[in-house]
Amino acid sequence: MSENILIEGPVSQAEILNGLEGFNQHPDAGGVSIFIGKVRNDAVSGKYVKAIEYSAYKALVIKEAEKIFSSVREEFPEVKLIRLFHSVGIVNAGEISMAAMVAAVHRDQAMQACKKIVELVKVKLPIWKKEIYTDFTYKWKQDNLA
Amino acid sequence: MEIKVFFFGILADIAKTGFKHYRNITSFHDLEHRIEDDYPEFVHYNYRIAVNNEITDEKPTLKDGDQVALMPPFSGG
Numbered sequence: 001m002s003e004n005i006l007i008e009g010p011v012s013q014a015e016i017l018n019g020l021e022g023f024n025q026h027p028d029a030g031g032v033s034i035f036i037g038k039v040r041n042d043a044v045s046g047k048y049v050k051a052i053e054y055s056a057y058k059a060l061v062i063k064e065a066e067k068i069f070s071s072v073r074e075e076f077p078e079v080k081l082i083r084l085f086h087s088v089g090i091v092n093a094g095e096i097s098m099a100a101m102v103a104a105v106h107r108d109q110a111m112q113a114c115k116k117i118v119e120l121v122k123v124k125l126p127i128w129k130k131e132i133y134t135d136f137t138y139k140w141k142q143d144n145l146a
Numbered sequence: 147m148e149i150k151v152f153f154f155g156i157l158a159d160i161a162k163t164g165f166k167h168y169r170n171i172t173s174f175h176d177l178e179h180r181i182e183d184d185y186p187e188f189v190h191y192n193y194r195i196a197v198n199n200e201i202t203d204e205k206p207t208l209k210d211g212d213q214v215a216l217m218p219p220f221s222g223g
Contacts, residue, residue, distance in 0.1 A: 054222070057152070
């Protein structure tokens, strides 16, 4: 289900609830773990993060997400279902930018697999974020100098 | 050969565009030089390469019509 990962703007509660609907089709899964990531209004040099603008290499996000899901299923064989949503575009501070949901036979694997997915999303998915501050200046995150 | 180059993240900001066509390219090395000529600031940034939606850590062998993406470190989540 990696086709529907990218959501324009914030991830809504309705999208998360819709994502959870399919979980009922797995009566063998006794645990569902959910991670919800929000944009935080961090203070940076006397100003605050007002929003984050996410951009993505969409075609590659889908391919890389499939690889993440495959590796997680291999590491945690009890996993029955995975859902992932990530924003592109503007997400204001306090709004949801990411949701990962994992159903597994038992809670331990559901929680571990969900944590693993979140960690892998940060390093494997070609997504970039630009912090926009209250004074309307901005800064790319992880704009590492060579 | 003609190569379409996509820029992402801060590189798109610097280039002021998301993509650019490069014509009469002879090799990946040649393409790198052409890009650096256009955007000298790129030399200050790390980035990975994808060719036709496949990430590669090697210097790729290009063919006419390939699509090359320049991707700074990812920062999703």
